[in-house]
Amino acid sequence: MSAEVSSVVLGAGLMGRLLANALAQRGHKVVVHEAQGPDAQGAAARVAAAMLAPLAESAITELPVVRMGQHALKRWPELIAGLPAPVFFQQNGTLVVWHRQDAAEARRFTDILAQTQQQLPSLPAAQMLDASSLPVCEPSLASRFNQALYLPDEAQLDNRQLLAALLASLEQQAVEMRWHSPRAPEDFQPGQTGQPDWVFDCRGLGARSEWPQLRGVRGEVIRLHAPEVTLQRPTRLIHPRYPIYIAPKQDHVFVIGATEIETEDLSPASVRSTLELLSAAYTVHSGFAEARILEVSTQARPTLTDNLPAIQQLGERCLQINGLYRHGFLISPAMLDVVVEWVQHQTTTLATQFNLKFDHV
CATH class of the missing domain: 3.30.9.10 (D-Amino Acid Oxidase, subunit A, domain 2)
Structure with a gap:
C-alpha cells in the first residue's frame, strides 16, 4: 500500500493496538486516540486470562467463535513473532x-x-x-x-506482556499515540481533504452512542x-x-x-x-x-445482543469493530484479518469463512 495512506484508530485496547500495528506494518500513517493512558487500565483485555481454547469455549458459545479460535491458534505465533518484546505463549492443551x-x-x-x-x-x-x-x-x-x-492444541498467552509489546511496536513504527484523547467517528470525515483516509472504531463500550446494542x-x-x-x-x-x-x-x-x-x-x-x-x-x-x-x-x-462479535460500516471508509465479549484473545486475530482484507480489497472472503457478521454499505 502507498505510504501516504492515513488511518485513525479509536481505542488502544487489544483490538485497537493489533489493528494500528498491522496498518503501520502495511505502510499506513497511523494516529491512535485513546480516552485513557498507555497502561490499558480501561481495556477489557487487561483483565483476562488470554486462553486460546476454541473447543473448551464451544460449551458456551457458537461455531463462528470456535472457527475464529481455530484461526487464532495459527495466527498468534505469527503476530507475536513480529513484536519487539517477548510475549509468553504456550500451546500445551x-x-x-x-x-x-x-x-x-x-x-x-x-x-x-x-x-x-x-x-x-x-x-x-x-x-x-x-x-x-x-x-x-x-x-x-x-x-x-x-x-x-x-x-x-489449545493455547494461552500473557495478556499484559502482549499489550506492552504491541505498544512498543507502535512506538517503534512512529505511530502517533494520543493519550487521554477521546474521539468518536463523527469527529472525522475520512477521504476528504485534510482528513484521514480511514477511521476504525475499536473503543469497546466507549462506542455505545453509535452502537446502542452494546x-x-x-x-x-x-x-x-x-x-x-x-x-x-x-x-x-x-x-x-x-x-x-x-x-x-x-x-x-x-x-x-x-x-x-x-x-x-x-x-x-x-x-x-x-x-x-x-x-x-x-x-x-x-x-x-x-x-x-x-x-x-x-x-x-463489550458485548452485543447475541454475544457474538460484529463489524459494521458507518461510511465508505469507516469501520466499527466490537462485541468481542469474553473471547477477545480467541477471536481478535480473525477480526484483524477480516478488517485488513477489507481495507486492501474492499471485500472479504474471511468474514464468510468465519460466519462473522459484517454489515457494510
Whole structure:
C-alpha cells in the first residue's frame, strides 16, 4: 500500500493496538486516540486470562467463535513473532477436571464438545484421561482427580506482556499515540481533504452512542503468586455453580477467573465471588492455600445482543469493530484479518469463512 495512506484508530485496547500495528506494518500513517493512558487500565483485555481454547469455549458459545479460535491458534505465533518484546505463549492443551459429585455435569460438557468436534472435524477431539494417564499429563493433580479431559492444541498467552509489546511496536513504527484523547467517528470525515483516509472504531463500550446494542458484562479475575503450584497448562474445573479456569503464567503466577455478571458495575469484587474463586482453586490444588494474592480485578467486556462479535460500516471508509465479549484473545486475530482484507480489497472472503457478521454499505 502507498505510504501516504492515513488511518485513525479509536481505542488502544487489544483490538485497537493489533489493528494500528498491522496498518503501520502495511505502510499506513497511523494516529491512535485513546480516552485513557498507555497502561490499558480501561481495556477489557487487561483483565483476562488470554486462553486460546476454541473447543473448551464451544460449551458456551457458537461455531463462528470456535472457527475464529481455530484461526487464532495459527495466527498468534505469527503476530507475536513480529513484536519487539517477548510475549509468553504456550500451546500445551487444556485440562478439564471435576469432582466426583459433578460427574453428571462433566458428562454434559463432554457431550457438547463431542458435538462441536463432529461439526468441525478439523478440531482435535477431546481425550479422556483415567487414573493411569492423568498423572502423565498433569502429575500435580493425580492425587485429587481420577478422571479428566485433555483438549489438545489449545493455547494461552500473557495478556499484559502482549499489550506492552504491541505498544512498543507502535512506538517503534512512529505511530502517533494520543493519550487521554477521546474521539468518536463523527469527529472525522475520512477521504476528504485534510482528513484521514480511514477511521476504525475499536473503543469497546466507549462506542455505545453509535452502537446502542452494546452492553457490559462484568468479569472478575484474581492473579496469584503460588510457588508451591505447578500446572503444565490452563486447567478448568467443572462445577454447576462456580466453574473456574486457572491459567498458569510465567514464574508461578496464576490467573483465576470465572464470574460473569450482567452489569457494567466496576466496583471491587465481592467477598462472595472472591471466596468462591479461591475455594474452587484450592480444591484443584492445595498449594494455592499458601499463594499470595497479587491482584483482584474487575472489568466490563463489550458485548452485543447475541454475544457474538460484529463489524459494521458507518461510511465508505469507516469501520466499527466490537462485541468481542469474553473471547477477545480467541477471536481478535480473525477480526484483524477480516478488517485488513477489507481495507486492501474492499471485500472479504474471511468474514464468510468465519460466519462473522459484517454489515457494510
